[in-house]
Amino acid sequence: MHALLRAYEGRAAATGGSGRDPVNLPMIRHWCEAMGDTSPAYRGPAATAPPTMLQAWTMGGLSGHPAGTGRSAAYDEMFALLDGAGCTSVVATDCEQEYLRPLRPGDRITFDTVIESVSPRKTTALGTGYFVTTRTDVHAEGELAGTHRFRILKYRPARRNEDAERKAPARPRPVVNRDNAGFWAGVAEHRLLIQRCTDCASLRFPWLPGCNTCGGAEWDTVEASGEGTVFSHVVMHHPPFPAFAPDGDGGPYAVALVELAEGVRIVSNVIGVPYDRVRVGMPVHLEFLVADPELELPVFRASESG
DSSP states (O other): OHHHHHTTTTSEEEEEEEOSSOOOHHHHHHHHHHHTOOOGGGSSTTOOOOGGGGGGGGOOOTTOSOTTSSBOHHHHHHHHHHHHTTOOEEEEEEEEEEEOSOOOTTOOEEEEEEEEEEOOOEEOSSEEEEEEEEEEEEEETTEEEEEEEEEEEEEEEOOOOHHHHHSOOOOOOOOOOTTTHHHHHHHHTTOOEEEEETTTOOEESSOOSSOTTTOOOOEEEEEOOSEEEEEEEEEEOSSOOGGGSTTSSOOOEEEEEEEETTSOEEEEEEESSOGGGOOTTOEEEEEEEEEETTEEEEEEEOOTTO
């Protein structure tokens, strides 16, 4: 099977792609606002686009790219081969980007995608399958500006253990390390702590080992009041994950970027209203959710009237 799949390495996954729009300041502004990036390099007459926007300029949106610039026949053949072998599920695993020149407003984007590699068969917790890596070369005005490697696992789902299925699903554990242990210690005490640089007094969240405003290494904390508003949000429809829903149906559920009264932002769930009632600007307040006997999490409750 691996030999059959390797025959597709080096073949085009998509050709002749072009950006729906030139690189432009409105999209750069929206990106920076969503990411909270205030760098002056992305504003004004000499602005460049944030390098991490590389893939954004190649995306076709809901309507897709024009006819003739989509996935290649080779790519569809390879997927059909994997589907026929029982590898009917897919999950994105990681991506790598390389930046070769800045993108500036007005640059017109073209791109081509190649099937770069297919791994030998691998067994994971999800199931057994193959990692497929594609490489997209992004050009600006005909000049190579960067590359974007995207890796997926196309796999046959593992058989589920019936006893495990009957157990209550657990929320994923947060990664606790030396840089954020103080934050989680505060959560255990039902306190939402924000780092404050002792050199310039800038507040920062999430927790970082140093100040991203002045570079200072020393800090203390302030406790958030718990009041905030929904700055942005998404509704998660898939994959369903029962641990995220009180009724066990796995979703949909709302995930929001909440702007706290102190000015910093935190990603969390919005509870108290149906997922389709969550709105930008909606007032919310902090609560602590007991997810299971070993895990409490900060969440934000809204009201229908809000």
